Structure formats: structure tokens, C-alpha cells
Amino acid sequence: MVMEEQKSLSFTLDPKSGVPYYKQVILQVEMAIADGRLTTGDQLPTVRSLAVDLKINPNTISRAYREMEIRGIVNTQQGTGTFISEKEIEISAVEREKILASLVRDFVIKANSYGIDMDQVIDYLQEMRDNEPLKA
Amino acid sequence: MVMEEQKSLSFTLDPKSGVPYYKQVILQVEMAIADGRLTTGDQLPTVRSLAVDLKINPNTISRAYREMEIRGIVNTQQGTGTFISEKEIEISAVEREKILASLVRDFVIKANSYGIDMDQVIDYLQEMRDNEPLKA
DNA sequence: TATATTGTACTAAGGTATTAGTACAATATA
């Protein structure tokens, strides 16, 4: 068994946010991937250790990891651990297009309801991309 | 009292979708605004009439309208009705920027978790804007 | 003022989501 890199990420929970714990965990992993702190092959904290750290039940961590596994973000193996996946080869271009379409649709409707139009959104995204790329 | 335009929109509900009724109503109003079927000053169906049409409780419609009022999408007055707001003058540029930032952040994280990067997103949005603008 | 029309407050029922308790199962490794 190859020893994968076990990075020390600091997870935190906000009980008052209204966001479920398992979703907060997922979000933090996603953000760590997005900004490069986590990458392919990295090991996440074990279910038990993270549960102890965060003082919550192991099943709650397990649920977060399971959801990410379903989404293809991580791979889990009992007895071994949970690791960031090889980059989602399993999503076809067509499927990705569909997902993107639905994400964009929701997003545009929301933005629109705040009086923000597509030009603004596009400008914003371009600036964002040019100034501080999210992907490592 | 000026008689505002009362357009005939056809609302529908899908009980099997898992999306709450009040959210379905909000979504349909938002989409109607986005594609121009509804615009500033238009009156929405009354709470009661829409409740009868959709065969649900008036409070459910009321909740949808109240949420939209909080978001600044509509203005409600008892005895008079519910109308599409004058274009959100109440949102400052700074506030709008903040909202946009948080919307974009959520969106990018989601897209990223599906392996979709910003360039793809921007391309997609640009095509969308150029081909079939959402705003009338 | 009287009446119709509009939205609202308060409450409760039912369902769903979230989390924890407890015991278990799969894998790695000495």
C-alpha cells in the first residue's frame, strides 16, 4: 500500500449557520480542492479522527464522505481511508453539458432576481479568472 | 388606484417533483420575469384566486409572495394585491456585488466539483447571452 | 359606512432531514 499524502486541513463547524454538518464538511473539502490545498490522491482525515476533532458522530462524517463518493469527488475503501479521486473521468461531455446547463439556469435565475444581468456575471467571472484562478 | 396590467399566466404545480409548492410558484414568477412575460408593475394573481386555481391553501401562495417581497421581487399591499417591483432600486451596487460574489462562489464550487472549469462556464454563458437573451 | 376584496396570523399535522447510539464489517498489517 502506497502511503498517500495526508495533509493537515483544519475543518471547522458552525452550529449556528443552519447548514447541516455533513454539508459543511463537503463544502470545505470542495473549497480545498478548488484552491489547490487538496488534490488527486490526497487522503482525507479518517471518519473517526475527524469525528473526534469536530466532536460529532462518526456517521455524520461518513455521510459527507459517502455523498462525495457518489458525486465522484472521493474514493473510499474500508480499512484504508478516503482519498481525493482521480479527475472525474466518469463524467461524459454530454452529461457535463447537462449539469452545466442546469447549474447555469439556476444561477442565472437567481442573479436575475437580484437585478444582475448576464453581462455583469460574465464580466465578474472573467475578472475572477484573470486575477485569481481557482484551479491550481 | 391605477389598474395595473393583470396578465394571464398559467401556473402549474408538480406534486411529484419534491420541490415545495411555494418554491415552484416563486420559480415560475422568476422565470416569467426573466423572459419578459412579467415586468415592473404587473399584478400577480391574488392569493385566493391562485390558491383556487392550483387547489392548494391560500397560505401557501401567501408564503411564496412573502418570500418574494423579502427578496424585493414584488410589492404586496393588503386589499390591493401583489405587483412586480420597480426594478430593485433598493439594492446598492455594493450590496449587489456582495450577492453576486456569493452566488458566483457557490456556483463555481459546484461546477468545479463536476470538473467544469471557469473557461467552460464563461464560454457557455457567452453563447447563451448571444443566442437567446434571457432579458426582454 | 357597509361590503367586497385583498393579504395575514396563529396553530397544528404530517413528513423529511439531520444527527447520534450502538453494534458491525472490511481491510491492512504485525
Add this chain to the structure above:
DNA sequence: TATATTGTACTAATACCTTAGTACAATATA
């Protein structure tokens, strides 16, 4: 094989979400 380490299944408690029932309140208008 024995033991430690990893994740999991099943259940139940609690909280929250959604909707409806009922009665009410504010406004418009005859």
C-alpha cells in the same frame, strides 16, 4: 491468525420544513 484501523448498517430522537385549517386585518370602493 490476531489485532488495529478503516468505514458502515440500522435504528431512533429531535428538529425543521411544508402545508392546511381557521379566523382575522387592512384596503378599496359602492
